[in-house]
Amino acid sequence: MREEPDKSSSPFVLKGFTFFVYGAMVLFATYFPLYLQDRGLNKLEIGLLLAFGPLVSIFANPFWGLSSDRYPHVRRIVLMMLTGTLLFAELAFGAHTYETLYTAMLLFYFCQTPLLAQTHTLTLSYISDTGRPFGSFRLWGSVGWALTALLAGPVLERAGISSLAFLFAALLGAAMLSLAALPPLSRGSGGFAVAPNPFRGIGRVIRNPYFLSFLIFGLLVSIPNTMNTTFLSLYITDMGGSRSIVGLAVFLSAFLEIGVLKLCERYLRRSVPALLGWLALVSLLFVFRWWLTAQATTPREVALIQIMHSTTFGGFFYVGAQLTRLLLPRPFRSSGHAFFTLGWSGIAGVAGGVLGGWLFQNFGAQNMYEFGGFLTLIGAVGFGVMWFFVFQSGYAPGSHNGEHGGSGGQ
Template structure:
C-alpha cells in the first residue's frame, strides 16, 4: 500500500487519523520501552563481559558518532520519499537483525563493526518517529504531547519490569531477549499503522531555503547551546547505571532509577500541551529554567553517597528532559519548512544526542575511569550553568530587539 496521497493537497482524513491513533500510541510505548532496555542495561551487559568504563563509553559513543551521518541520511531520504512510515519499518527491521550480531559476536573488533551497522539503523528512530507523529496528527486537532507521553510510559514501565527480570536472570540472556521482543512488537505496530498522507507530499522547497534556516542566528544559537546542556545529560544516560552498581545498588534498583526518571514525563508533556505558547520569548524562559534545573540535578548527583538517592534525583529528569525535548521539537518545527520536517528533526536530534553523545561517551568514560563519577557530574553541572547563562542572554537579546516570531518557510509547488 502506497503512503503517497492520490491528491497532493490532501492531508490525513479523519477516519485515517482515528485508525492511526491506537497503533501510534502502542508504537511509541514499545519503541521507547525497547530503547530503555538497551540504553539502561547494555552498559551493565558490557561491564559483565569484562569491559572497563572507558571502553564502555567509547563503544556507546559509536551511536552518537554514527548518528552524525545516519540522521541526515534517513531524514533526507524520508523527505525525498515522503514515506516516513515505511522508512521506519525498514529501520526497525534492520535494527532487529543487527542486534542479534551485537549480542552474539565474540571479539572486540567484531562488536565494534556490529555496533556501527546497528546504530546506523537505530540512532535516527526517535527523530523519525517524531516526524511520523507530527504527520499523523496534522489537521486532527490532537497535540504532540498526548502521543509522545506513551513513549515516556513505555520507557518507565519497561525499565522497572526489566530491572526486576534482569536482576534475576542476569544481563545475559535478559537484555538480548527483552530488547528483541520489544523491538519485534514495535515493528508489528508500525506495520499496523495506516498509510500516511502528507499535505506537502509534492511540495519542493525553493533552492537555498533550508540553508537560510540553518543560518538563522537564533536557531543556530539554540542548537549550539543545546549541545552544552546535552553533554552532561548524555554522560548520565551512559554511566548512571554503572554509578549505581559502583555504589552497591542492584540491577533492580537500576530499573527503578530509570522508572523514576520517566514516569512523570507523561504529566509534564500534558502540562506543556496545555500551557505551551509558540512564542520565542516564552521558549527562551523555558529553556533557561530547564538548563538551571539540569545544573542542580548534576550537582546533586556529584554529592550522593547512597544509590537510593540517585532514584530520587532522577525524578528531575521528567521536567528537565521533557521540557527541553518539547520546546526543542516545537522550535524546530517553527524554523523548518514542512517539506523538510524530517531533516529538521534530525538536525535537532544531532545537536541533542549526536555531537554531545560522542563527547560524553569518550570524555565522560575517561573522567569516570580516572577521576570518578563525582568529578564527571561536577563538570556536567558547570556546562549546564554556561547553557543557562547563554539561554538567558539570548532571551534578553530577543526581548531588546523585539525580534518577531518566525513563520515557517513553505515550499513552492
C-alpha cells in the same frame, strides 16, 4: 506522496506497536552499558562505543527520512528498520571480538537511531484525517518506556544481564508482529512529493549571532545530560545498587514527562524573552540536579534525583524547539531545526559519550557530574545574558544578521 490510512486501521494495535518500540529502546539505552561492562569493557570504551549512536544518526536520519518521503510504503520501511535493528543487535550481543562488536554497533545504530522518528511518521500516516490526537498514541510510548525500565530490572537481576538479548528480541518481535497486524496503508493519488532541502539558507542561519549563541550554550547544557543518560546505570551499580534500582531510576525520570510537556504547551508564553528566561531557569535546575547527583551517597538517592529529569530535560528541549522557531524567519526554520538536532543531540551525544567515559574512567563519577554542572552553569549564564540583551533591546526574527527589532518576540 505519503500513504493515506486505511479507514479500518486499529488504534489499539497502533498503541501496542508504539508501546513495544519504546520498551525495546529503553531496554537498550538503560541496560546495554551494564552488559558491556559485564563483558569486560571499561568506562571509556563503553563511552566511545555508545558515542557511535549520535554520530551515525547524523547520516542515518536524513537517509531514512528521505526514503520515507519518497517511497510509498512507510510500513515496509519501518519493518526494514526493525529487522535491521534486531539482527545487528543480536550480532553485537554475540560478538567475541572488538572488530565484530564495533561493526555490528555501527550497523545497529544506522537502523535504530531514526526508529522513533519513523514510528511517529507511521502513526501520523494512520491517524491522518481521523481526528484522533497524536498525543494519545505518543503517550503509550512513554508508558512503554517507563514500565519496561521498571519491570526489566528485577528480571535481569534474577536471570542475569546476559538475558538482555532475549528481552530485547522479544520486545522487537512483539513490535514487528503488531506492525504486521496493522491494516495496509492505501497509496494516495498523485505523484511523489520531493522533500524540501532542510539545509536551505545554511549561511543565513549560522550568521545569526543570537541563534549561534543559542546553539553553543545549548550544547554546553546538553553534553552533561548525555553523560548522565549514558553512565547513570554504571554509576548506580558502582555504588552497589541493583538492576532493580537502575530500572526505578529510569521509571522515575520518565513517568512525569508527558505532564510537564502538556503544562509547557498550555502555559508557556511563546516570546523570545520569556523562553530565554525559562531556558536559563531550567539550565540552573540542571546545575542543581548534577550537584545533587554528585553528592549522592546511596543508589536510592541517585534514583530519586532522577524525578527532576521530567522538568529539566522535558522543559529544556521543549523550550529549545520553540526558540528555534522564533529566532529564525520562516524560510530558514527547517535549516534551524536541522542544526538544533545536530548540535543538541548529535554533537552533544558524541561529546558526552567520549568526554563522560574519559572522566568516569580516570576521575570517577562524582567528578564527572561536577564537571557537567560546571559546563551547564556556563550555559545557564549564557542564556541569562541573552535574555538580558533581548529583554532590553527586543528581537525580530527577520534581523538574522544580528540587528535588533523593536519587539520582544511573537
